[in-house]
Each structure stands twice: as C-alpha cells, then as structure tokens.
Amino acid sequence: MFDFFSHPQNVLQLSSRVLGAGLAMLLAGIYGAYLYDGQLPIVVLVSLHAMTILGPTLLKIGYVMRLLSQYRLSRDLVRVVA
DSSP states (O other): OHHHHTSHHHHHHHHHHHHHHHHHHHHHHHIIIIIOOSOOOHHHHHHHHHHHHHHHHHHHHHHHHHHHHHHHHHHHHHHHHO
C-alpha cells in the first residue's frame, strides 16, 4: 500500500476519483437534503445531511492530494532534465 502512494502518478489518479466522489456526494446531499420535496425516512435525511459535510471534506482531501502529486511530478521532471 505504501508503494502505491510513493508514485505520484498513482496519487494523481486517486485524487481525481476522490474529487469526483466528493463532488457527487455534495451534490446528492444538497439535492436530497434541501431541494427534494418528497417525504424521506429520518435515516436517509440524516445521511443526506452528512453527505453535505463529507462531500466537501473529500473535495479538500482530493485537492491536497492533487497539489502534492503535481508538485512531486514537477520536481521529478526538473530532476530528470537537470
């Protein structure tokens, strides 16, 4: 598992998936918790509200992963060129 995170290209691909999942969770949570007019069970409603918190959290984690992997890729590229 640590070998997976030692390659910046793997982390970059994972960050794209984390960003997509975070965006999907955020949008589904906003729609279900605030825009949907139908009756929902309380468990579903609580889950949708939680998604409005977990979605942006995943967005932030994915963005930081992307920044770190791009930094490592550019640093490795400079090292190869020099």
